[in-house]
Amino acid sequence: MTVIVAEYGTTADGLWAARIDDLALIAIPIRDGYRLATASARSKPISEWSAADGFGFDGQVADEAGFRAHVEDCALHVRQRALLARGRVGIARDTPWGPSQTATRYAEGIICFDTASHGGFFLDEERNAAMHPALRLPDGWYEEDCDWALAATGYPDLFTDRERRSADRTLRDWHPGAWEGFHGRLLGRCESFARDREGFERDHAADWIVISATRSPDHPGYIVGIASLGGHRGAVATGRFLIPQSEYESGRHGFVIDPARHLPAD
Template structure:
């Protein structure tokens, strides 16, 4: 297998940059660290590229060492992906998201379809039957936003180590029941977004939790917050509170009203 090309350099506007074959990465300075933004099919040398050539934010790093480590991780992913021998093709197949416009065959019976607006995996009957029951979806269609992780967990040998790690994170956060069934143990709140949200909901089941908020135009330095008990968005029992702007931080799952510092809005 021919090795991939990895190159580091500086853009025309003085930014750290790299390329991994046809993938381009530029480190955009932040107040603290750098945002990694990517693009693809850029043929010009790195020194002729600029910030405007990239458009997809991928994450953040602290410094040049971290940026180079990120690029090395991407390079390993690309090498592993190339070694898997996936086949790009066109299959005229109707999917839950429209007609397939392009397809990638991961293995016999496991195909990823892309459509005009979405995409996902189709597992044939045998491949779907081979999935762990906790991971299996009836019909064999797995959309690309989150359900793809079920396929990666079911057939890890068809995915790169980076894809496996991303799938594991997705399962922990959004399909904790499936993850626990496969691994035989419970996830803590610190290990799963959903488990953390469930713990938050139990802890604040009787508290007023904000469901929407705006900066007050009538009360300087205050936020007008609409809240329901437990943050139930279907509840008709709502109250409005004034919260000092300096104290209003929405948090991961919502802002809990503190009666000591928040007052009922008129």
């Protein structure tokens, strides 16, 4: 069996790059590190690649050591994936996201379907019944953005180390109740985006939170922030505030108005 290793090189425009089997990565400089772009130039030598060949996104690193560590982690993922019993199957069926175009069997009773717009896993009745109650969705369909992590946590042996880490992070951030029910403990705010968001909303329920912003046409150097109490949207009262452009940053959950410093824009 062919041993899958990373091939490193430098692109025509001087960027770090690597190829691992059918995965290609280019490190593109950004303000605070390097954006890792997946590349479309796998048939060419790395020396002929350029930043223009990058199209997807596979994370961000701080430096060359971080890039190499990321590439080696990807290589391990590709090697582990090659050892799993995944295979394309000729199954076409309706899914919650439309007619399937391709299907990959991860194991008997566990199939991942792709459609023109979306995709996800389907667990048959037996496989779904065997899921931990905290992870189980009644209809057996687990969409590819977040719900897939429920299936990956329920059947970890069918996924690579990298996929399992991603599943754990996804559950913490977007399905914290499922993670807590499966692991038997509560998540702290620092451990989960959703739990931190809930805490932010409690802390600032009576504060004005910016829900949209634009540069002020009348006050150079200022942002006009349109805010609502608690950051709620829809049919709610809003206010307009002037915010120095140098300090405005949307932040993890929203920018909080300080009435003593951010004056009404009207």
